[in-house]
Every structure is written in structure tokens, then in C-alpha cells.
Amino acid sequence: PGAFIKSLLPQLPSKIMKNILFLLTIAVSPAAKRRLGALAALPSLTLPPGGLHKCNEIIPSDYENGIIPKEVISAMISPIFGPAAAAMDGLVQYDVRARKVCTTCQEMNELWEENNACSSTTDGEPCTSKAFAAEVMPYCTEGSFAYGRTMSGLLLEPIDPTTKEPIVGKVAATIFNNPTDNYPFDVPSQWPSNIATDPFKFVAGIFPASAGTYTLLPDVLGLGEDWESVRSYMNKALYQASAVPLLLKAKDAIEKENTCTELDKRVNVMGFSEAGYATIAISHAIDMLDDDYMHTYTGVGGAPIQLSSVQMTDSIVRMHAGTFPLPQYLVRLGNGYSSTNSDVANTDKGQDMISEEYLDPVDENKDVREWVKAGLSYEEMVPYMPKPPSGLFTDLLNPSFLNMILNSNNAGNFDPCNSEFMTDDVDLLCEAIVDQDVNDTLSSFEYPVVICHSPEDEIITYSNVPNTTLNNNLIMIEDLPFIGNIVKPSGNHIESGGQCTFGFILAFVAPPETSNIRSILPVDDPDGTCGGEADGTDPTTTSSPTSPGSDITTAGTLATSSSDVDGGASGTNSTTNTAPTVSGSDDVDGGEATGSPTASPTESDVSAAYVLSTLMSVVAAMVAIAASTIIS
Numbered sequence: 001p002g003a004f005i006k007s008l009l010p011q012l013p014s015k016i017m018k019n020i021l022f023l024l025t026i027a028v029s030p031a032a033k034r035r036l037g038a039l040a041a042l043p044s045l046t047l048p049p050g051g052l053h054k055c056n057e058i059i060p061s062d063y064e065n066g067i068i069p070k071e072v073i074s075a076m077i078s079p080i081f082g083p084a085a086a087a088m089d090g091l092v093q094y095d096v097r098a099r100k101v102c103t104t105c106q107e108m109n110e111l112w113e114e115n116n117a118c119s120s121t122t123d124g125e126p127c128t129s130k131a132f133a134a135e136v137m138p139y140c141t142e143g144s145f146a147y148g149r150t151m152s153g154l155l156l157e158p159i160d161p162t163t164k165e166p167i168v169g170k171v172a173a174t175i176f177n178n179p180t181d182n183y184p185f186d187v188p189s190q191w192p193s194n195i196a197t198d199p200f201k202f203v204a205g206i207f208p209a210s211a212g213t214y215t216l217l218p219d220v221l222g223l224g225e226d227w228e229s230v231r232s233y234m235n236k237a238l239y240q241a242s243a244v245p246l247l248l249k250a251k252d253a254i255e256k257e258n259t260c261t262e263l264d265k266r267v268n269v270m271g272f273s274e275a276g277y278a279t280i281a282i283s284h285a286i287d288m289l290d291d292d293y294m295h296t297y298t299g300v301g302g303a304p305i306q307l308s309s310v311q312m313t314d315s316i317v318r319m320h321a322g323t324f325p326l327p328q329y330l331v332r333l334g335n336g337y338s339s340t341n342s343d344v345a346n347t348d349k350g351q352d353m354i355s356e357e358y359l360d361p362v363d364e365n366k367d368v369r370e371w372v373k374a375g376l377s378y379e380e381m382v383p384y385m386p387k388p389p390s391g392l393f394t395d396l397l398n399p400s401f402l403n404m405i406l407n408s409n410n411a412g413n414f415d416p417c418n419s420e421f422m423t424d425d426v427d428l429l430c431e432a433i434v435d436q437d438v439n440d441t442l443s444s445f446e447y448p449v450v451i452c453h454s455p456e457d458e459i460i461t462y463s464n465v466p467n468t469t470l471n472n473n474l475i476m477i478e479d480l481p482f483i484g485n486i487v488k489p490s491g492n493h494i495e496s497g498g499q500c501t502f503g504f505i506l507a508f509v510a511p512p513e514t515s516n517i518r519s520i521l522p523v524d525d526p527d528g529t530c531g532g533e534a535d536g537t538d539p540t541t542t543s544s545p546t547s548p549g550s551d552i553t554t555a556g557t558l559a560t561s562s563s564d565v566d567g568g569a570s571g572t573n574s575t576t577n578t579a580p581t582v583s584g585s586d587d588v589d590g591g592e593a594t595g596s597p598t599a600s601p602t603e604s605d606v607s608a609a610y611v612l613s614t615l616m617s618v619v620a621a622m623v624a625i626a627a628s629t630i631i632s
Helices: 002-011 014-026 030-034 070-088 105-115 203-210 236-257 274-288 307-321 329-336 368-373 378-384 399-410 424-435 439-443 493-509 548-554 608-631
Strands: 095-104 150-159 169-176 214-218 261-272 294-301 449-452 474-476
Touching: 070 095, 070 203, 070 493, 095 105, 095 203, 095 236, 105 236, 150 203, 150 236, 169 203, 169 236, 203 214, 203 493, 214 236, 236 261, 236 274, 261 274, 261 493, 274 294, 274 439, 294 493, 307 329, 307 399, 307 424, 329 368, 399 424, 449 493
Parallel strands: 169 214, 169 261, 261 294, 294 449, 449 474
Antiparallel strands: 095 150, 150 214
8 A cells, every 4th residue: 555655746735745644664554564455354443552541540651650740741842832832831730650541431330329229217308319310310320322331531640749548638530532543442441561662542631630630531331451343423412321430430540449538529521523513412411410410620622512414514414425525424323323222213113324234234244333333534535425426425324314404404494303304204303313412401501611623624624613702601712711712713623623632731830839730739637647737737738729710811821920822921822823733632633634635744743842742643644535536
């Protein structure tokens, strides 16, 4: 494939040619190493060399005791954030240790009911719903998609740089969501032994951890430890079950292992693209726990918020016309709504999203479910897909479903499942996808949510952004003080992904003594064993405000030591869009846009200055672009 790509280079614009040369000379994605070629039998999915890291153990590391020194982390800021690094002063405060965390629904259901047990005879009142795991974690009930499976993820622990022990005090949590890839081993829990020498696309999660929060990066069910199980996509329960049980597991483990460290109920949740959708779903699941959690920061970037209406209509109409830059998106979405997920309304009802032609039980090369099961990456899917000139990308779709969308669009209605064109033969399919829309969920939140979305996003268009005037808790990132002077998202999906992720991380710059986002609060220490006074105070910890809203609106303003990104006067906007693409925030599922030069990184994105964070994302993007260009 490399020689074939090189033969194509003289036909391409110089910028694209340079990016592809970068791809060929530096590296290729793990999935591309596995296979990239002509149509053939589906590859067998096997564990990567060395296997998976062990569950609930510290990940093997080149650093002493598995602890990454804060000096190593500090050295990453300039290469990753480039000219915007000046705004990150004060971000890195702690060493970090990585461990893989795993659990099951069964384990967390038992733990929840043990911790919330009650008697119906207490005060003559019946137990509240909170006492029953099925009421607060419905995605983990017996018979659900998640039940009986193992969820895994990466937990980054902030470590005191002096004592080399976990921080003393009550520490906040961050759930740092990432877009997923269908290839099940390209996940956060496969953290490398040396992040300084081994570029890793999930490395951005280390910054909230070094700022002083226990940072959880879920792998998502069907990936990581759960790699042999069925995969799904764009389903609220999928992301809820992949994250909340891990959060509860981490809290329980931290408090059992450490007398003087507690994971308290302040939580930051953030993500871009698919991970932005996951952020909304997970935030809602935390609310469902009804357990006094405080949302101190919630960041939703480039997300398909209106999945069942404008996102579905726009993407499928453009796929039908051959102009959507990521047609493989339809493979993962269609698989999730084609009788593979027991949680959705159309499962086994004869109303699958994928057409019968591409659910062929005899020919695996024409069965989308088998493509997903085989762990095909985005670039690997292209040869199996229908495409011009012999067909259309939308030949994958249930014809009745496709016609409904096209007819509704032609009539100017971008909500096809609520249009006159919705028929009985797709009503349950419509019910399934409308159930998974998160627009109403986001609009109902009663705590501040920062939304970051580029008006030029070509994959998840700006029309997904809800009317923020209807809920004062929804705040566009460009309207925030300080941060809004630096981050005004623009450009395509990949470019804005870097800007948004940078903006979310920038919130952690606020000094810990003024922000709930990363402040360390005193633990109950009546006998002074944790280094504090016998009255329970701890001189090493700081107080913080109690209103989560103050963190959203003042996080950047409080970082008075930070200058403008170009060294100019504070408040200027001369370098608004210089934030580089941060790894792991690239597109709707962790793969990249194909067939569209506008979706590729710029030359500056592939410069040496950004290699630490952007290498793997850039490589994946260029493999996908090259593959789809050649094959189509």
C-alpha cells in the first residue's frame, strides 16, 4: 500500500502530499499495521503483541514505582500546546501514576446496594429508589446490553511529588471522554510505559490529573478488556455503563487503599465529538445516582447533540450525494441500530437501520455486523462499502429509512422521524434513534455546561448546537471570560477538536485555592493521622467556593499569571485559533475523515512541535484519506 500511495502523490496538492509523506515516514495506526489492502476475507481479531494490561493494577512503566514526574509532564506543555503554552502556567502541580481499572455491573450493583442499604421499617417509611441499583443505574440491570460484561478504562492518579504518595485530602474526579475507534485495542487503558518517548493519542488526559484530579478515561464497552463482546455506537446507555461503574469502582478502591485520600463528589466531565455526546449521557447518569454529586465543570465539544434530526439528516443526505467526508460513520451507526443492542427499541423487530443486502448472514464481506465484530478500523472498512461509481454509500441503509430522510429533507423538514414521511415500516427504528437523542437532556441540565463547536465543522455541523438562550446554564466557550479570548472555535472537525479540548483543559489552570475544579479539600481527620490538626483540618489542603457555576465563569480569569497566548496584552484576540490539535479529539469516533482534503491536518499540525500529542491522530487521518482516495 505504501508504494501505491507514493505513486499517487504527484497528483495531489503539495500540502496533502507533505502530510502523506509524513504518514509514510513516521508511523501508521495500529489497525493499519494489521491490514490495509484490497478486498479479502475479514481479518481475525487477536490481542496485540504483549496483550492487554492487567485489570486493577498499576500499568508497567519506565518510571520509578510507575510514577511519572511532574517535570516530565511540564516538558510536554510547550510541544503539545505550542504558542498557547503560555496560558497553561500553573497547570502541572503533581506527579501522575497510571492504572487500569475494571469492573462489572454485577459488582457495582452489589456495592451500591451495600452502601445504600435501608430497611423499609425505618421510621415507618419505605426505602427510597436510591437504595436499589436498578433504579439509579438502569443501564446495568440484568438483561441490559452492559450486564455480564467487563468495562475497563484508564485511571490517572495525582501523586504528591514530595512524598510520592497519593494526595492527602478530598480530591475531585474528572471523566475525560475520548472518541472511540472500532479497533478495540486503540484505547486509553493501553497506556504506554513511557509517554515521553512513545506518542500516545490519549495523552491529553494527563493534564487534569497533574492539575490535581483523579482522571478517568473510559475505554467504552466492546473495547479494551471487553474486546470480544458486541460493539455499539451513539447510544446513551453504552457510554453511561462504560463510565459510571468505573467511577464508583475507582472511588471505592481509592478509599480502601488510602486512609487519608478520598475521591469526593465533585466531578468534571468533558469530551469532543462522539465523546461530547458521551459527556451529556454520562452527566445525566451521574444525576440519576441522586447522590449529591456536584458538577464542577462540564464541557461538550463538537457533539451530535441533535442526533435524530439535523445530524442524521445532514450526514445521510450528503452521503447520498457523495459529499460527506466520513461515510464509514454510517457503518458504526447502522450496526448499533441493527439488532445488535438489546437496549434499543427496534432490536429484532424487522426494522434494522442497515439494508438486508448488507446484513447477509452467509457472506461476511456483505455483513456490516461482521465488519464491526472483526474490529475493522475506518480505513479498513472502505473496501467493503458500496461506493461510486458502482453504487452509493447509502446503499448500506434500509431503503424505507433512507427514503424517509431524503423526502423529509426535500420538504425542508430536518426532523424526519417526526415528519409526514415516517411510515409504519420504520416507526420502531425511528423510536430507537429518537430515544438516543440528547438535545432535551442537555437542555434540562441545571448546572453550567460549556459548549464548544466550530461554525465550519463539516462532519457534525453547527446546527447541532441548541438554542442556548432557552437555558442560561448553557454557555458557548467563546463567551467565557479569559478562555473566550483564547478559544474561538473555527475550522473543520479535526481543527476545532484541538481548540475545544485545549479550552476544556484551560479551565484547570485556575488556582486550586479558588476553584472547585481541582481544589484539594480536607479529609475528616479527628486524630490528626493525616498530617492535620486533631480538629480535622489539614494545612496542606485548600478551601474552595461551593458554587459550581463560579468555576465555569471565572476559571480563566483567576489565572492572573497567564499572559495572552502571543505574549501581547491580556484580553486581546490576535491568536484566537492557534490552539493545536490535541490527540484523542479528532472526529466522531476516533477515526478520521476520508476523501476530503479539508479534513486533513494543516502543515503546522504535523510539525515537530506538536508530535507528542498529534502524531497518532494525524497518522490515522492520513491513512484514512489515502485509503479512501485510492479505493474510491
